[in-house]
Amino acid sequence: MLSEESRAKIDQEIAKYPPEHKQSAVMAALHIAQDEHGWLSVSLMDYVAGLLDMRPIQVYEVASFYTMYDLKPVGRHKISLCTNISCLLRGSDDIASHLKKRLGIGFGETTPDGRFTLKEVECLAACGGAPMFMIDKTYYENLTPGRVDEILDKLE
Amino acid sequence: MLHIEIDGKKLVVEEGAMVIEAAEAAGIYIPRFCYHKKLSVAANCRMCLVEVERVAKPVPACATPVTEGMRVFTQSAKTADAQKGVMEFLLINHPLDCPVCDQGGECELQDLAVGYGRDVSRFQEAKRIVADKDIGPLISTEMTRCIHCTRCVRFGQEIGGIMELGATGRGEHMRIGTYVEAGVDSELSGNMIDLCPVGALTSKPYRYTARPWELINKPSVSPHDCVGTNLDVQVRRNKVMRILPRENEAINEVWLADRDRFSYVALHGGERLKAPLVRDGGVWREVDWEIALDRATEGLRGAIGRHGPAAFAALASAQLTVEEGFLLQRLVRGLGSDNIDHRLRELDFRDDTRAPLFPGLGQAIQDLERVDAALLIGSNVRKEQPLLGHRLRKAFLEGARIAAINPLDFPFVFDLAAKAIVTPAAMVETTARVAWAVARRMRIELPAELRALTDVGAPGTAEEAIAEVLCGGRRRAVLLGALASTHPQAAELRGLARFIAQVIQAPCGELPCGNGAGAWLAGVLPHRGPMGRSRATSGRPAAEMFDGSQKAFLLADVEPVLDSRHGERARKAMEAADCVVALSIFRGEALDYADVVLPWAPYTETDGTFVNAEGRFQSFRAAIPPVAEARPGWKILRVLAERLGVDGCSLDSAAAILQELRSIQRTEPAPVAPWTFVPPARPASVLERVATVSLYDSDTIVRRAEPLQRTADRPRPAAYFPPADLAERGLAPGSMLVVTMGTTTVRLEAAADDRVPAGAVFIPAALPETAALPLSGEVTVGAV
Numbered sequence: 001m002l003s004e005e006s007r008a009k010i011d012q013e014i015a016k017y018p019p020e021h022k023q024s025a026v027m028a029a030l031h032i033a034q035d036e037h038g039w040l041s042v043s044l045m046d047y048v049a050g051l052l053d054m055r056p057i058q059v060y061e062v063a064s065f066y067t068m069y070d071l072k073p074v075g076r077h078k079i080s081l082c083t084n085i086s087c088l089l090r091g092s093d094d095i096a097s098h099l100k101k102r103l104g105i106g107f108g109e110t111t112p113d114g115r116f117t118l119k120e121v122e123c124l125a126a127c128g129g130a131p132m133f134m135i136d137k138t139y140y141e142n143l144t145p146g147r148v149d150e151i152l153d154k155l156e
Numbered sequence: 157m158l159h160i161e162i163d164g165k166k167l168v169v170e171e172g173a174m175v176i177e178a179a180e181a182a183g184i185y186i187p188r189f190c191y192h193k194k195l196s197v198a199a200n201c202r203m204c205l206v207e208v209e210r211v212a213k214p215v216p217a218c219a220t221p222v223t224e225g226m227r228v229f230t231q232s233a234k235t236a237d238a239q240k241g242v243m244e245f246l247l248i249n250h251p252l253d254c255p256v257c258d259q260g261g262e263c264e265l266q267d268l269a270v271g272y273g274r275d276v277s278r279f280q281e282a283k284r285i286v287a288d289k290d291i292g293p294l295i296s297t298e299m300t301r302c303i304h305c306t307r308c309v310r311f312g313q314e315i316g317g318i319m320e321l322g323a324t325g326r327g328e329h330m331r332i333g334t335y336v337e338a339g340v341d342s343e344l345s346g347n348m349i350d351l352c353p354v355g356a357l358t359s360k361p362y363r364y365t366a367r368p369w370e371l372i373n374k375p376s377v378s379p380h381d382c383v384g385t386n387l388d389v390q391v392r393r394n395k396v397m398r399i400l401p402r403e404n405e406a407i408n409e410v411w412l413a414d415r416d417r418f419s420y421v422a423l424h425g426g427e428r429l430k431a432p433l434v435r436d437g438g439v440w441r442e443v444d445w446e447i448a449l450d451r452a453t454e455g456l457r458g459a460i461g462r463h464g465p466a467a468f469a470a471l472a473s474a475q476l477t478v479e480e481g482f483l484l485q486r487l488v489r490g491l492g493s494d495n496i497d498h499r500l501r502e503l504d505f506r507d508d509t510r511a512p513l514f515p516g517l518g519q520a521i522q523d524l525e526r527v528d529a530a531l532l533i534g535s536n537v538r539k540e541q542p543l544l545g546h547r548l549r550k551a552f553l554e555g556a557r558i559a560a561i562n563p564l565d566f567p568f569v570f571d572l573a574a575k576a577i578v579t580p581a582a583m584v585e586t587t588a589r590v591a592w593a594v595a596r597r598m599r600i601e602l603p604a605e606l607r608a609l610t611d612v613g614a615p616g617t618a619e620e621a622i623a624e625v626l627c628g629g630r631r632r633a634v635l636l637g638a639l640a641s642t643h644p645q646a647a648e649l650r651g652l653a654r655f656i657a658q659v660i661q662a663p664c665g666e667l668p669c670g671n672g673a674g675a676w677l678a679g680v681l682p683h684r685g686p687m688g689r690s691r692a693t694s695g696r697p698a699a700e701m702f703d704g705s706q707k708a709f710l711l712a713d714v715e716p717v718l719d720s721r722h723g724e725r726a727r728k729a730m731e732a733a734d735c736v737v738a739l740s741i742f743r744g745e746a747l748d749y750a751d752v753v754l755p756w757a758p759y760t761e762t763d764g765t766f767v768n769a770e771g772r773f774q775s776f777r778a779a780i781p782p783v784a785e786a787r788p789g790w791k792i793l794r795v796l797a798e799r800l801g802v803d804g805c806s807l808d809s810a811a812a813i814l815q816e817l818r819s820i821q822r823t824e825p826a827p828v829a830p831w832t833f834v835p836p837a838r839p840a841s842v843l844e845r846v847a848t849v850s851l852y853d854s855d856t857i858v859r860r861a862e863p864l865q866r867t868a869d870r871p872r873p874a875a876y877f878p879p880a881d882l883a884e885r886g887l888a889p890g891s892m893l894v895v896t897m898g899t900t901t902v903r904l905e906a907a908a909d910d911r912v913p914a915g916a917v918f919i920p921a922a923l924p925e926t927a928a929l930p931l932s933g934e935v936t937v938g939a940v
Contacts, residue, residue: 057322064324122326 001047006036010051022052026062030069039070067121074117075110077155080134083120086127095131096120098145102152115156160226175217175228176204186230187239187268189246189353190305191218194410196314201246201305203268205238206230214238236272243272246303249284250354257301259355261368265303286331293866294346294414296363302332302356308348315411316342317549317569332356341868343542343851346417350400350410361421361863362398366390374779375402377766378416379475379759380858381541382668383407383521384768385416389760389779396420396760396780406522407768413542414867415851415858420760422860423783427742429755430784440747445754445785452752453799455735456491459708462734465492467707471698472498472680473714474670475855477764478773479813480789481671481678482686483805484712487793490802494682494695495706498675499641500720501849501921501931505683505697507647510828513688514676515641517769518663519633525550528629529660531622532560533587533653535637538568539851539869541667541769545569557629559622561586563639563846564918565911574621579916580846580932581839584645587652588833589615591659593623600659605832612835632662638669639848642721644932651831667769670855674767678817688823702729711738712789713756713856715745723927724900739792741856755786758857762788763810775814842934845897846912847921854922873925875937876909876918885937892940895919897929903940 002010013028029048034040040063042056049059063069067080081099083092096107099118103111107120126132129141140151157168162179169178174197179186190201199219206217209227214235217228229235247269254260286299304323309332312318318341325331349359371390376399378385386402399420401412432448433440443451460468470488472481476498488496499505517524524530524547538545545568552558552570559574560566561583576586593615595602602609615623626632634657640649650666657664668676679686682695696705702716702725709730716726730736730749738746739756746753759766761782765775782788790810797805807813850871852864864870875895882889887906895904902925912918917935919926 057324060324061322065326067326 001044002033002036006032010048014052023054023058026052026054026059027066030059030063034069039073067119070117070119072108073110075114077115077135078117078119080119080121080124082122082124082126082130082132082134084123086123087131090130092131094145095133095143095148098148102149116152158222158224158226160222160224160228162228163230169222171222173222175206175208175215175220175222175226178222179217179228179230184230186217187272188218189264189268189303190307192307192310192351194315195307195310195351198306198310201303202242203239203246205235205242207232207234207238240272240274243269244274244278247273247277248279249300250303251283251300253301257298257355258296258358258363259301259352263355264353284328289333292341292345292868293863294360294418295349296358296360298356298358299331299333300356301354303354304330304332305353306332307351307353308332308357311348311351312342315347315546315549316344318342321348343414343539343869344411344546346414347401347411350412359398359417361418366392366397371397374777376760376776376779377774378413379670379766380415380419380855381413381543381670382516382672382769383413383541383543384766384770384772384774385412385543386774387412387416389420391780394780396423406520407772408543411543411546415542415854415864418863419858419861421863422742422857423758423760425860425862427744427860428783429740429743429753429786432755432785433743433747433753435751440753445787448752448754449795449799452737452754452796455751456708456710456737457800459734460491463707466495467705468493468710469495469696469701469706469708470497470710470712471500471701471714471716471720472496472675472712473719473855474498474668474672474675475759475857476671476675476678476680476712476789477759477762477810478671478674478678478767478817479764479810480712480762480793481675481680482813482817483790483793483797483807484710485679485681485686486805487797487800487802488710489685490797490804491800494691494693495701496680496695497682497698497701498672498680498714500698500714500716500726501638501642502646502697503642503644503699503721503932504646505699507650507831508681508683508694508697509825510831511650511825513822513824514673514767514771515666515668515769516673516771517635517665517667519665520770521547521768523631524548524633525554527551527631527633528556529625529627529631530556530558530633530635531590531626531653531656532558532562533634533636533649534562534583534640534643535560535635535667536562536564536566536639536848537635537637537667538566540638540854542851544667544769557625559625561590561622563913563916564848565913567911573625574618576618576622577911577913579839579844579913580639580643581836581844583640583643584648584652584836585612585839586619587649587656588612588835589619590622590626591652591656593620594626594656594659597623597627598659603830605830606655608833608835626656626660632660633665634660634662635665635667637667641666641668642847642931645836648833648836651833654831655833665769671766673769673771674765674773677767686817687820688825689820690823690826702726704729704732707733708735709733709737711736711740711746711750713739713741715856717745718853718859718922718924718927719855722900722930724929727928739789741786742860744856754792755782755784756792757782757786757788761786762790764788764790765810765814773814773818775811840934841915843936844916845929845932845935846916846918847929847931848918849922850920853920859922871920871923872905872907873920873923874905874907875935876907876912878912878914878916879908879910881912881914881917882906882908894938894940895929896936896938897933900928900930902926902928906937 013025017024110117188204204217205214207229376387385408386404557573592609717723720726736750738750
């Protein structure tokens with residue numbers, strides 16, 4: 001299910017905790033698995049559960065709690081727009097409607113050409129630069145509709 | 157001990173107690189949803205917030221330990237304000253559908269909303285809606301009503317030993333569910349219905365049939381296993397509407413197995429026998445009791461007159477009350493026969509004379525949760541006695557190590573520290589090697605009669621591992637299950653188990669079926685009378701009654717084809733008999749071969765007593781009058797005895813019968829010569845049958861409880877091979893096979909099951925499709 005490289009990374013994470021608390025590595029393991037496959041399928045989560053001696057439901061609980069995990073396939077670029085309180089006060093609603101209009105999709109959806117997935121996420125700890133979003137693993141702050149267009153135009 | 161004050165009441169409480177426990181003990185109620193005394197503390201509902209002196213914010217009473225000098229105010233304005241706030245939030249998403257909700261009238265949220273809720277909601281936005289889950293035939297879900305207390309989730313993890321339910325999603329999107337739609341597969345799942353404080357999880361069979369305020373509570377005792385679970389049978393207009401647990405810390409705590417909870421569905425089902433039936437020229441006719449009793453009397457008297465009393469036999473189920481069993485044996489013995497038995501699935505009676513007074517745990521049920529080491533021999537305790545399995549799980553969670561010698565690798569609710577999964581024939585050798593290994597580790601010299609233990613070969617790794625488990629710890633237990641008592645060499649298994657128990661200074665427990673302990677004490681046995689009285693002559697045990705020698709049968713709540721060791725033989729014996737009188741709750745297989753069928757009342761419709769595996773007598777009253785023409789068993793047996801001229805049965809209540817039985821002095825079995833172990837012949841390498849009776853096929857009532865029949869625990873009739881064997885034989889799963897054992901042949905599907913040891917094929921017993929086959933022996937399979 002996972003490459004040897006990913007397995008080795010997960011083993012490294014497991015080694016950080018006492019052997020009876022293997023499950024503490026679940027968040028890191030899910031990130032590693034998601035990096036390799038792009039998203040977390042049920043069978044992938046079951047596989048991670050097996051690695052950590054957890055029941056599958058315990059892994060589903062974690063994966064469904066955090067917005068950074070994707071339980072559906074995503075496009076080439078994942079736009080994670082923060083709509084928490086600071087961003088909301090600084091106009092994330094406008095950014096959201098601009099993105100939805102430009103891409104023609106809603107939250108949790110992917111453009112038909114598979115280029116972008118739009119996600120609504122919880123606070124990404126960049127309140128000082130609100131409103132903000134993260135595309136793949138890069139932060140973009142102090143957004144305006146114009147700046148959003150500039151950023152998106154540069155992406156394949 | 158600490159001194160605290162709650163609402164001005166001065167209390168002395170134990171250190172480590174939570175405020176809610178201290179309040180409960182003092183009779184002060186603090187509202188709560190997520191707290192439950194048998195579950196871990198989650199503190200996520202916040203309903204139990206209380207004011208504590210010198211603490212700035214209200215604290216959750218369920219998660220706040222008491223401290224010296226603490227002053228708690230459960231009625232102050234600050235407390236009421238906090239609790240009202242929490243209630244407002246809880247009601248934000250809860251639907252106002254109480255009129256169509258089954259929980260209405262016994263809903264903790266409804267009750268507390270009356271005390272703490274506002275009359276009008278300030279919430280203007282849309283309420284959350286959650287899709288329902290199909291989690292099987294026993295539990296109905298309305299997840300929109302869920303308030304996320306997580307009691308069901310914690311029950312699964314902590315009590316049921318399953319982790320199928322969980323809370324996925326976050327905040328507004330959090331929901332309780334199984335994520336992937338897996339049916340909740342636990343023999344204790346119904347307890348989640350009791351735990352759910354709202355109407356999110358309700359009973360599927362009971363759905364929309366009654367309101368709690370219409371129901372009358374009748375205390376009773378379950379007949380289905382040897383635990384003797386205490387029940388509240390809830391009744392409306394002479395009908396059993398549902399069954400709930402009655403709390404008894406020493407027996408079932410607050411729990412109830414699904415079998416005990418849902419078996420009542422059969423009691424008012426279409427198969428109930430409503431009137432006496434007699435067979436006239438091959439046609440069944442409903443008649444009144446007078447005619448039916450005349451026919452039964454004539455038939456039995458005629459057959460006994462022609463063939464002598466030794467040709468008369470009585471078979472009883474292990475679900476008979478003690479009173480019924482006692483009268484039945486008095487009737488049979490009064491007619492001059494000792495052919496009476498309730499052990500229809502057993503084969504090996506060689507050690508009958510050395511058996512204890514009754515098969516039992518040899519310790520209290522509560523003791524099981526305190527063991528450090530235990531050995532299960534031929535037992536699937538989790539499914540056969542679910543609440544004993546739960547006690548062992550508690551022991552396991554406290555660090556106990558449990559080992560098993562079994563013919564199937566049963567999944568338990570605890571991990572096994574060591575196990576030997578071998579074919580039935582190899583179980584004796586394996587147990588003998590464990591016995592030897594245990595004796596060696598404990599430095600016990602083998603007594604002369606057990607010297608032969610060294611002849612079965614040196615213990616292997618698995619056997620040494622089991623011995624190592626058993627020699628550790630201080631409190632230990634050895635438990636023999638149904639697969640040991642029905643084993644063809646049960647005497648060896650029992651002898652070895654007793655020896656192991658003696659060496660490790662542990663009680664040697666047996667887990668009888670149903671009221672088996674009561675049946676032994678009542679004398680429903682060929683070799684012993686009531687209370688262990690020995691008999692001058694011994695009658696025939698059940699397994700020997702089907703050879704054609706018995707010309708008259710009296711059947712008490714038993715279906716010999718499904719319930720005995722070899723269905724085909726039982727059927728032939730019934731068909732060949734001159735007279736078969738069946739006392740039966742249902743229109744069952746008796747209609748195929750009996751001459752007279754009399755409607756027998758189940759445990760809910762008669763006064764009686766069951767004896768559990770601890771030897772505890774528990775009497776109960778009828779919850780409802782008998783349905784239609786059915787009559788309590790003790791009355792039927794009394795009338796039959798009177799008509800057949802047998803004295804001593806004319807007692808006028810179940811209580812009087814029990815008193816008569818208890819007035820008989822208990823006779824502890826006389827000491828007998830030490831048991832000599834003879835090494836078994838090396839098992840021939842043949843394909844051997846492993847047979848288990850699933851918990852939902854175990855007696856006449858549960859096999860007709862339709863919701864239980866639809867659960868995953870009801871096995872599909874098939875011949876299950878180890879996956880490697882199946883491939884080697886070139887069989888595809890699902891292909892039809894001709895399965896032959898001796899002269900009996902049936903057709904079954906081939907299937908793979910990795911619990912089966914090499915050299916064995918698992919064929920579930922007591923199913924209509926498999927009952928014809930004998931329980932043990934060589935199997936040959938061929939293509940159709």
